Amino acid sequence: MASKLIQKGTHEAENPIEASLREAFRLLEPQLRPPFPLTIPTPEEYLNLNRAILYGILCEPHFANIHIKHLHGKVTDGYSFFTSMLIKIVNELYSKLFESAKVQLIWITSEMVYVSAIGIDGLLVALLRQIVGGDFSEGNLWLSSELVHLFLVKWDCLLLEEPLVLTNALYTFLRLLADHYSLSNYSKIGALKRMEIDFCVRMLREQFHLCLKIGRDLVRLLQDLVHIPEFRAIWKDLLLNPGEFKVNEFSDISQLYRSRTSSRYFLLRITPDMESQLRFLLTHVKLGSQKRYQAWFVRKFLCMPERETLLTDIVRFICCSHHPPNEIIQSAVIPRWAVMGWLLKSCRKNYVEANMKLALFYDWLFFDERVDNIMNIEPAVLLMVNSIPKYIDMTHTLLEFLFLLVDSYDIERNGVIIQGVSSAFSILVRRGVVHSVDVLISCELLSPFLKEKLGRLLSGTKESVSRELQPALFLGHSVQSLSVPSPLSVEFQTKQGELRVYTCTSKDGLGTNLNDVSIPILDAQAASYSPLDVSHGTAESQSDALENLVQKLGETIKNSNMMGLQVLDNILVSFVNLNRQRPASEIGFSPEVLSCKIANEFELSGYKLFAPLESLPNGQNCDDEIQSATALIIRIFIFSKQERVQDMLLFWSRNGSQVGARLLSYAIRLAYEAHLGGYLGNLKVKSNSVKVSDSGMPLLTFHVGQYFCFISGRGKESLEPVNSSSKMDNDLVAKLLDGGFAAYRCFLETLHKDSGTSVAKLLFSDLMSCFKWDRRRLKFLPYSIFYYLSDLSIGNDDIMRLLVGQLNHADLLDMQFEIGLKFFSIFGESTETISHLIRSSFTWGSVEQHNFWGLIRSELAVSKVQVEKVILEFFCAGVLDQNVNSIAVGGLLALCSCRAPTPELVGAIMLLPNNRFQDFAGTVLATWAVSNATMLFDSLADFLEKLENRDSILSNSGGIVINGSALLWLINYLDAKEMKGINILRSFSINIPDIKSMLSCDNGG
CATH class of the missing domain: 1.25.40 (Serine Threonine Protein Phosphatase 5, Tetratricopeptide repeat)
Known part of the structure; x- marks a missing residue:
C-alpha cells in the first residue's frame, strides 16, 4: 500500500511514524466506515484506532467529516494521544507531507481547538515553528496565512482555554511581519500582512497583560515595526501613555526591560x-x-x-x-x-x-x-x-x-x-x-x-x-521621523536592508516644526568663534579633540545655527585628516558612529540631514543647498572625495536619507546655473555673451568661493559669503562640474557594492526624486545626466520614459535643439539599443510615444546610426499591430523623410516586407522624390545594379522579395514622367517574383 501521506524518494528508508499510521489504517479500514462497531476497544486497540483515523483524515479529505465524528464518539483521553501524534507529524514530517495532507492538517488542528483537546497548545506551537523566516515561497506564506487566520477565528476559544499560546503567536507574527513588510511590491502578501497586523494589534491593545509575559524581547520585536502606522501608535502609548493598556502593574517600559524572555x-x-x-x-x-x-x-x-x-x-x-x-x-x-x-x-x-x-x-x-x-x-x-x-x-x-x-x-x-x-x-x-x-x-x-x-x-x-x-534612538523601518520619545534611534532592519535613524524632537511627542532650520547671516559672535583645529598632533590628542568637538555640537547648534555649522565643518575636516595612515576603527570614531551622532544632534534642533527638498518649509529664509549641514557635507565630499566621508554618506543612505538624490540635485543645479551664466564651453556660449549676475547663480558662486577656501585653508569651508565671480572662468567651472558629477558617480558605485542594486537603477531612483523637487531645473536635467553620466543614461528605457512623460513640450523642444546641435546624445550609436527602446515604447502612453519619436528624429537625423538596420529589424520582427505600432511607424516615416536617401537606406526600403503598413515604403520614396530626387534615383540605380549582379546580394531559390508598395510607386512615377517604367524594370525581372507578377498583371490589363 503506497503512502498517500508523505513524498518519499526511492533511496529513502520507510518512515516509522508514517508506516505505523498507514498499517493501522490498512488493518482497521473496514471499521472506519459507518455503521461503526459499538464495542469498547482495549487500550491497544484504542491507540491503533486513533492512528487509523488520523491517517484517514489526512489522506481521505472526502471522508474527513466521517472520521472526525468517529473520533469524537470513541475518544476517552481528551484527545491527548491524537494530539501527540499530530505534533509528531508536524515536527518530523511536515516538509514531506503532500499538499492535500497539509490542508487537512490545518483543518484537524482547527477542530482540535474547537474541542479544547489536551495538548492543543503544543500542536499550535509546533505549527508556528514550521513557518520559516525569510522564506517567501508560496507554501510558507500559505502556512502563515492559515495559522494567523486560525488564531483570529478561534480567538475567544484560545483566550479561554490556552491564553499563553496567544503570546507564542504574537511573538511569531511580530517577527514575521518584519520580513513580510520588506515585500512592499508583492501583491500576494497584502492580505497576509493585514491579518498579521490585526492579530498583533488586537493582542497588544486587548490582552497586554499576556503580552508582558514575553519579556524584554517584545520591545526588540516592536522596534522593527515602528514604520507601520498601527504600531507607531502603540509605541506612542507604550512610551508616553502606558495607562492606555489598562494593566495596573505596567507603568513604564523599563519594567519590560527587566523581564527576561523565556527560552521557549x-x-x-x-x-x-x-x-x-x-x-x-x-x-x-x-x-x-x-x-x-x-x-x-x-x-x-x-x-x-x-x-x-x-x-x-x-x-x-x-x-x-x-x-x-x-x-x-x-x-x-x-x-x-x-x-x-x-x-x-x-x-x-x-x-x-x-x-x-x-x-x-x-x-x-x-x-x-x-x-x-x-x-x-x-x-x-x-x-x-x-x-x-x-x-x-x-x-x-x-x-x-x-x-x-x-x-x-x-x-x-x-x-x-x-x-x-x-x-x-x-x-x-x-x-x-x-x-x-x-x-x-x-x-x-x-x-x-x-x-x-x-x-x-x-x-x-x-x-x-x-x-x-542626547538623541532618542529607535528601531524601525519607516523613513519618516518618529514623533514619540524612543528607546533607540539606530534602526537595524529594513526591506531593502537599510539602517535608519529616528528621533523625537519635542518632549510632548508631537514632533518639531522645521521653520527653525534657517541659517542666519554670520554675526559677530559666530565670526569670533574659533573651533579647535585637530588636524595636527598625536593620534590620541587628535581623537580627544575630535570627541570634544562632537560633544559640543549639540549645545553649539542651540546657540547659533551658523556656529553649529562651523563646528560641523571642523568635525568633518578633522575626521578626514585624523591620522590618515590609520583606519577609522582605530581612532576612536567609526564613520557610522560619527554619522549617527551628527544626524541626531541636528535632528534635535529640528533639521534632518539629506531630507527631500520638497519636505523643507517654503517659508525658510535660507537656501538649503547653499548654507545647511547637508550642503556643507556635500561640498566636503565633492572637494575631497575622501573615503571616510563616503562611508558616512553610505551610513545616512542606509538610514533612509535621500543622499544620492541630494548629491545629484546639487550637481545638476551647479550645471544649471553654469548654463545660465554662460560658463559651459561645451554649449558653445560665446565669450562675449551677456552673463547673469551672481544673484542669478547663487549656488555656483558660493561653490566656487568654498572651493578656493578649501584648497587654501587646509580643507576647511568658510561659511561667510565669498565674492568669487572674479575668479570664475570656463575652465574652472568645467572642472568643478566634472568634480561634482564624479563625486556622485563615486557614491553610486559604493552604494551599488553595498546594496547590490545596479548603478543605473540607483541613478533612476535619484532622478525620480529630483523631478519632484524643482521644476525649474528640469529643462537642464537631461543635458546634465546625458553629458556627465552618459554611460549610465544613454539608452536607458526607464530614464527615457521619465523624460518623455514628465517634461513639457517647451522643455522637450529645447532638448531637441540641443540634441540636434550635438551637445549630447540620448540614444547612442548602437542599433540594438535603439531597437530595444523602440520595442519598450510600445507599452507607453500615446503622448509619451509621440514625444519619444520627436527625440529620435532629432538625434538620428544628424547621427551616423544606420537607420536602415533599425527599420529592417522593426518591420521584420513579426506581424505588426496597427493599434500598437502605428505611432512607431509614423515616427519611422518622419525619420526617413529627414534622412538622405542613401543607397543603403533606399535598398532597405525596397526590401521591406509587405505587412499591414503596406504603403510605408511607397510613401517614403514619394517624399524623397520631392526633397532629393537626384540622390533617390542614383540610389535606386545602385540598388537595381546590385539586383542584377546576384553574387552581390543574398538570395534563395525563391528570389528576392521587393516591397509591393515601393514597386507600384516607382512604376507609376516613371510612367507619369513618361519614362516607360515597365520597360525599364522588365530587364530586372529575372528571378524577382514580385516584379514578374506585377508585369504580368499589367500586360493582362
Missing part, C-alpha cells in the same frame, strides 16, 4: 530541523573540524539572500536557549562564541549584521543577576576576548557597538542600561568567564577611545554630555 520563545523562530543541526554542531563537532558542517548548514537553511534575517533568530537561540553543560564547555567541542563569530562573518547585509549584534548584546543592556542567566551574555564577551589579537576588528566593532547602545539606546533610562552593562561585566569576571577586563583595557591594538570608555563605564563615572542633547 526563541525556539519559535527555529524549525525543529534547524534546532537539531545547531545542537549537533554545538555538542558533537570539534573546533577545527566545523567548516564542512557550517557549509552544509548554510546550503540547507541559508541558501537564499532573504534567509539572512534568520541569523538574528539563530543568535538569540544560541545565546538564550542552548546552554551546554560544563563537560561540553570544557571539551574540544566548538564553543558558542566561535559559532557567533562565524555567523557574523558570513553575514552579507550590513543591517542584518547590526541586528545580530543587537541580539547578541540585548541581555547585557538590562542584566540583573537576580533574574538573568550568565550564559546569555557569555558568548559576546568570549567572542571579544578570543578575537584578540588575530581578529581585532571583531573585538573593536563589537565593543564599539556596545557603547553605541549604552550611549543611545534609551536616554530617559540611561542609568538602567549603564547599570545593566556594568553588572554584566562584573559577574562575568566574578564567575571566572573571563579573568579580568584588563585583557581589553590593556590591549594595544584596541582604540584608546574605546579603552577609555570601558574604563569609565566600569569605574561608574558618566560622560559629561548634556542629557537633553
Whole structure:
C-alpha cells in the first residue's frame, strides 16, 4: 500500500511514524466506515484506532467529516494521544507531507481547538515553528496565512482555554511581519500582512497583560515595526501613555526591560530541523573540524539572500536557549562564541549584521543577576576576548557597538542600561568567564577611545554630555521621523536592508516644526568663534579633540545655527585628516558612529540631514543647498572625495536619507546655473555673451568661493559669503562640474557594492526624486545626466520614459535643439539599443510615444546610426499591430523623410516586407522624390545594379522579395514622367517574383 501521506524518494528508508499510521489504517479500514462497531476497544486497540483515523483524515479529505465524528464518539483521553501524534507529524514530517495532507492538517488542528483537546497548545506551537523566516515561497506564506487566520477565528476559544499560546503567536507574527513588510511590491502578501497586523494589534491593545509575559524581547520585536502606522501608535502609548493598556502593574517600559524572555520563545523562530543541526554542531563537532558542517548548514537553511534575517533568530537561540553543560564547555567541542563569530562573518547585509549584534548584546543592556542567566551574555564577551589579537576588528566593532547602545539606546533610562552593562561585566569576571577586563583595557591594538570608555563605564563615572542633547534612538523601518520619545534611534532592519535613524524632537511627542532650520547671516559672535583645529598632533590628542568637538555640537547648534555649522565643518575636516595612515576603527570614531551622532544632534534642533527638498518649509529664509549641514557635507565630499566621508554618506543612505538624490540635485543645479551664466564651453556660449549676475547663480558662486577656501585653508569651508565671480572662468567651472558629477558617480558605485542594486537603477531612483523637487531645473536635467553620466543614461528605457512623460513640450523642444546641435546624445550609436527602446515604447502612453519619436528624429537625423538596420529589424520582427505600432511607424516615416536617401537606406526600403503598413515604403520614396530626387534615383540605380549582379546580394531559390508598395510607386512615377517604367524594370525581372507578377498583371490589363 503506497503512502498517500508523505513524498518519499526511492533511496529513502520507510518512515516509522508514517508506516505505523498507514498499517493501522490498512488493518482497521473496514471499521472506519459507518455503521461503526459499538464495542469498547482495549487500550491497544484504542491507540491503533486513533492512528487509523488520523491517517484517514489526512489522506481521505472526502471522508474527513466521517472520521472526525468517529473520533469524537470513541475518544476517552481528551484527545491527548491524537494530539501527540499530530505534533509528531508536524515536527518530523511536515516538509514531506503532500499538499492535500497539509490542508487537512490545518483543518484537524482547527477542530482540535474547537474541542479544547489536551495538548492543543503544543500542536499550535509546533505549527508556528514550521513557518520559516525569510522564506517567501508560496507554501510558507500559505502556512502563515492559515495559522494567523486560525488564531483570529478561534480567538475567544484560545483566550479561554490556552491564553499563553496567544503570546507564542504574537511573538511569531511580530517577527514575521518584519520580513513580510520588506515585500512592499508583492501583491500576494497584502492580505497576509493585514491579518498579521490585526492579530498583533488586537493582542497588544486587548490582552497586554499576556503580552508582558514575553519579556524584554517584545520591545526588540516592536522596534522593527515602528514604520507601520498601527504600531507607531502603540509605541506612542507604550512610551508616553502606558495607562492606555489598562494593566495596573505596567507603568513604564523599563519594567519590560527587566523581564527576561523565556527560552521557549526563541525556539519559535527555529524549525525543529534547524534546532537539531545547531545542537549537533554545538555538542558533537570539534573546533577545527566545523567548516564542512557550517557549509552544509548554510546550503540547507541559508541558501537564499532573504534567509539572512534568520541569523538574528539563530543568535538569540544560541545565546538564550542552548546552554551546554560544563563537560561540553570544557571539551574540544566548538564553543558558542566561535559559532557567533562565524555567523557574523558570513553575514552579507550590513543591517542584518547590526541586528545580530543587537541580539547578541540585548541581555547585557538590562542584566540583573537576580533574574538573568550568565550564559546569555557569555558568548559576546568570549567572542571579544578570543578575537584578540588575530581578529581585532571583531573585538573593536563589537565593543564599539556596545557603547553605541549604552550611549543611545534609551536616554530617559540611561542609568538602567549603564547599570545593566556594568553588572554584566562584573559577574562575568566574578564567575571566572573571563579573568579580568584588563585583557581589553590593556590591549594595544584596541582604540584608546574605546579603552577609555570601558574604563569609565566600569569605574561608574558618566560622560559629561548634556542629557537633553542626547538623541532618542529607535528601531524601525519607516523613513519618516518618529514623533514619540524612543528607546533607540539606530534602526537595524529594513526591506531593502537599510539602517535608519529616528528621533523625537519635542518632549510632548508631537514632533518639531522645521521653520527653525534657517541659517542666519554670520554675526559677530559666530565670526569670533574659533573651533579647535585637530588636524595636527598625536593620534590620541587628535581623537580627544575630535570627541570634544562632537560633544559640543549639540549645545553649539542651540546657540547659533551658523556656529553649529562651523563646528560641523571642523568635525568633518578633522575626521578626514585624523591620522590618515590609520583606519577609522582605530581612532576612536567609526564613520557610522560619527554619522549617527551628527544626524541626531541636528535632528534635535529640528533639521534632518539629506531630507527631500520638497519636505523643507517654503517659508525658510535660507537656501538649503547653499548654507545647511547637508550642503556643507556635500561640498566636503565633492572637494575631497575622501573615503571616510563616503562611508558616512553610505551610513545616512542606509538610514533612509535621500543622499544620492541630494548629491545629484546639487550637481545638476551647479550645471544649471553654469548654463545660465554662460560658463559651459561645451554649449558653445560665446565669450562675449551677456552673463547673469551672481544673484542669478547663487549656488555656483558660493561653490566656487568654498572651493578656493578649501584648497587654501587646509580643507576647511568658510561659511561667510565669498565674492568669487572674479575668479570664475570656463575652465574652472568645467572642472568643478566634472568634480561634482564624479563625486556622485563615486557614491553610486559604493552604494551599488553595498546594496547590490545596479548603478543605473540607483541613478533612476535619484532622478525620480529630483523631478519632484524643482521644476525649474528640469529643462537642464537631461543635458546634465546625458553629458556627465552618459554611460549610465544613454539608452536607458526607464530614464527615457521619465523624460518623455514628465517634461513639457517647451522643455522637450529645447532638448531637441540641443540634441540636434550635438551637445549630447540620448540614444547612442548602437542599433540594438535603439531597437530595444523602440520595442519598450510600445507599452507607453500615446503622448509619451509621440514625444519619444520627436527625440529620435532629432538625434538620428544628424547621427551616423544606420537607420536602415533599425527599420529592417522593426518591420521584420513579426506581424505588426496597427493599434500598437502605428505611432512607431509614423515616427519611422518622419525619420526617413529627414534622412538622405542613401543607397543603403533606399535598398532597405525596397526590401521591406509587405505587412499591414503596406504603403510605408511607397510613401517614403514619394517624399524623397520631392526633397532629393537626384540622390533617390542614383540610389535606386545602385540598388537595381546590385539586383542584377546576384553574387552581390543574398538570395534563395525563391528570389528576392521587393516591397509591393515601393514597386507600384516607382512604376507609376516613371510612367507619369513618361519614362516607360515597365520597360525599364522588365530587364530586372529575372528571378524577382514580385516584379514578374506585377508585369504580368499589367500586360493582362
